[in-house]
Amino acid sequence: MKQSIVHIALVVKDYDEAIEFYTKKLNFTLIEDTYQPEQDKRWVVVSPPGSSGTTILLARASKTEQEPFIGNQTGGRVFLFLNTDDFWRDYNEMVAKEIEFVREPKEAPYGTVAVFKDLYGNLWDLLELNEDHPISKRIK
Template structure:
């Protein structure tokens, strides 16, 4: 069956992106392989504790000025990525402690508890703990 293996996130620099996503947010580095024929790296990450079968984020360094103009604005200012958690309070506190910029405070919605943060480039992310019974809720809820 087809499935999403990776989603590309355009970044300015591999190492600064890794410092944020792995260093600050605690994501796991899945792969970092140099591709000399294209002078780029194949860098994939995933949220901590995500199963090996999860969709990974491919950190795609902007290779042209055209690519670079979309760094931080891949979705025209809308929330781009949705980071599900099984413990909203824990992860919100951890992200706050490492200086993550929140653009919308925690709020309870019919689908769960959510807050919006910016990554180092300005992309908007939801941190969300889905409500019990929601189709995306953790099986332990």
């Protein structure tokens, strides 16, 4: 049996501002942006550059009860983990693009890591896993 997680839904306030942030600030690729008239919503999918794994579905809050979760889908803990093949290249580029880092870079037993906020305040790890980390072997 083979299964995989295809998308992770990220609740956003506005499709276009989210697309702008992810494609311009984080260099993600816009994979799909399809209007669904029967539901008056869009199917918007983005992916990190060079990635062939899980994508992010940018899902606009469509109900009042969803709105409080924009930017706080996990109650203030790191929500998403963006692995890179060059931590310092990406960190410096993100700082230059005024991405807010809330925890400065540090060396950890598993690799180099820093925590940043997306446009709504969700917390992300930017990390470069050590080559001997079990996940590094899976994503190469």
